[in-house]
Amino acid sequence: MYVSARSDYALRAMLAVAAAAPGGDGVGELVKAGNLAEVQEIPLSFLQGILLDLRRAGLLYSHRGADGGYALTRPATEITVGDVLRAVGGSLTTVRGLPAERAGYHGVAAGLTDVWLAVRGAIATVVDSTTLADLLAHNQTPAAP
């Protein structure tokens, strides 16, 4: 698995936004992009494109103007690492650019498709069972069941 700078930045930004949210539901404190860029050392203009993706994926709420900024649309306990990765990166495992299920093998290689599907499942198990709240609480990653 290759974690791109985009994915990495997206997760760090989401964690920083989540850290500013109040415990309950509700929208929480608005955090400015410039603020996120500074505290997590991410180039601002690059980050803005990423935040846009996260908003379009429905993970962030945003507001413009003088007191604008970003906030989570759901509590941090309901946003998983997988949600964030898929928002910015598309499919979790690809074979030469194609999604795992249609790699198209013939002959002795036919069994490979199942390997890639198993890999994708294993990755999904980890990233979909770890929420932003888990990471903030430093409850680390739950062991694979």
Add this chain to the structure above:
Amino acid sequence: MYVSARSDYALRAMLAVAAAAPGGDGVGELVKAGNLAEVQEIPLSFLQGILLDLRRAGLLYSHRGADGGYALTRPATEITVGDVLRAVGGSLTTVRGLPAERAGYHGVAAGLTDVWLAVRGAIATVVDSTTLADLLAHNQTPAAP
């Protein structure tokens, strides 16, 4: 996880070589690169570089000359998908080009390292428990334990 053409070709070539090996131990039938390229539809000169990597990693035995070719150095039951992937691709999961354990996070992002390590472990569990022989027998991938 991104499976590159290199990794994909390497696995398919190894499977084709394994399919030509006799059941027991021993070196088995020598298979020519041109043969592999044809049956698995891989560009020959590209494949040659890959076969070289596999030989240097100790997975293939090779012989030059008129009756040359390639054979497995170990029985197919003792070569895993992970062996092949690591031979041609290096580390299984990288964060922005670096191995997962030294991604270097500060502040609220500190927990991310453990996520990447868990992902790497999950991938390894799948690819290291699937042998070439499993794939040839079409016994598919053993479920994660």
Add this chain to the structure above:
DNA sequence: AGTCTTCCTACCAAGTAAGTAGGAATACTG
């Protein structure tokens, strides 16, 4: 009107992936 912020598009530079070309070294055959 002015200012602050998000939004959006286009662009650039460097690296990597995928594939090609051409020849050197080695092994066997007659």
Add this chain to the structure above:
DNA sequence: CAGTATTCCTACTTACTTGGTAGGAAGACT
């Protein structure tokens, strides 16, 4: 020994992706 078939090795090309930048338009508040 000459010839042929194969692996070995290096250098190169081409195209795409990644990471990052620039510059403004659109909206929100005072």
